[in-house]
Amino acid sequence: MDKSVIIKVEHVSMRFNLSSEKFDSLKEYIIKSIKGQVSIEEFWALKDVSFEVKKGDSVGLIGLNGSGKSTMLKTIAGVLKPTKGCVKVYGSIAPLIELGAGFDMDLTARENVFLNGALLGYTRKEMEGYYNDIVNFSELNSFMDVPVKNFSSGMVSRLAFAIATIGIPDILIVDEVLSVGDFQFQAKCERRIQNMIDKGTTILFVSHSIDQVEKICNKIIWLEHGQMKCFGEAKEICERYKRS
Ligand SMILES: Nc1ncnc2c1ncn2[C@@H]1O[C@H](COP(=O)(O)OP(=O)(O)OP(=O)(O)O)[C@@H](O)[C@H]1O
Ligand SMILES: [Mg+2]
Numbered sequence: 001m002d003k004s005v006i007i008k009v010e011h012v013s014m015r016f017n018l019s020s021e022k023f024d025s026l027k028e029y030i031i032k033s034i035k036g037q038v039s040i041e042e043f044w045a046l047k048d049v050s051f052e053v054k055k056g057d058s059v060g061l062i063g064l065n066g067s068g069k070s071t072m073l074k075t076i077a078g079v080l081k082p083t084k085g086c087v088k089v090y091g092s093i094a095p096l097i098e099l100g101a102g103f104d105m106d107l108t109a110r111e112n113v114f115l116n117g118a119l120l121g122y123t124r125k126e127m128e129g130y131y132n133d134i135v136n137f138s139e140l141n142s143f144m145d146v147p148v149k150n151f152s153s154g155m156v157s158r159l160a161f162a163i164a165t166i167g168i169p170d171i172l173i174v175d176e177v178l179s180v181g182d183f184q185f186q187a188k189c190e191r192r193i194q195n196m197i198d199k200g201t202t203i204l205f206v207s208h209s210i211d212q213v214e215k216i217c218n219k220i221i222w223l224e225h226g227q228m229k230c231f232g233e234a235k236e237i238c239e240r241y242k243r244s
Pocket of ligand 2: 069070071
């Protein structure tokens, strides 16, 4: 049986403008830019990338630092609009990209749970239903009334992961967020992701631990300098990657 396509990436290219100069003041920048003396360098972080993801697949994106993995995930999550090409997504997305980015650091953990829930589109009543699970999963029982600014980065990640993985999204995007927690919490997060895969969630996964990628993913996209080097079965491509 042919599984249905849930993500379609068509000829996506992404350009960033890099200014190679440093300016001492805004005034200097404005004067130079009016005189046309500011040189902007173009940089293509993604170059004509196309692929399709089928429902229920767990796809790992691998490649060296700067190869375009996070940029690719951000265009799929809708955080970045591609310069060329288009991305079509047929389902809901839970993005785990910059954990805690949606937090208000002055608010308590409890307040942030409800704030983030609202950002994710849940009602207060729904969040009340999820609240105990979030507290239990993050193991932050005695810290729920503490402002998040007093949390360690690991604690912030725990809370953000617990919130972002409530419910069963159609697509879960994970960009290197598992490396922040301690090993016990990592194992717990892996189990939760596996549980979501078993329930039919499609996963896009980035981790610098190739072992973790092999454990979680059945398909791999290998990026090199913003281009797709290959897309195929996880076992085979991970072996090639490890030998490269
Ligand atoms: N907002 C931006 N402005 C300018 N350049 C950017 C921006 N975001 C990313 N880049 C550049 O695009 C390239 C790809 O970055 P990206 O973060 O997608 O790489 P990555 O594969 O996720 O790397 P890493 O393994 O280090 O996380 C890098 O060279 C980076 O400097
Ligand atoms: Mg990255």
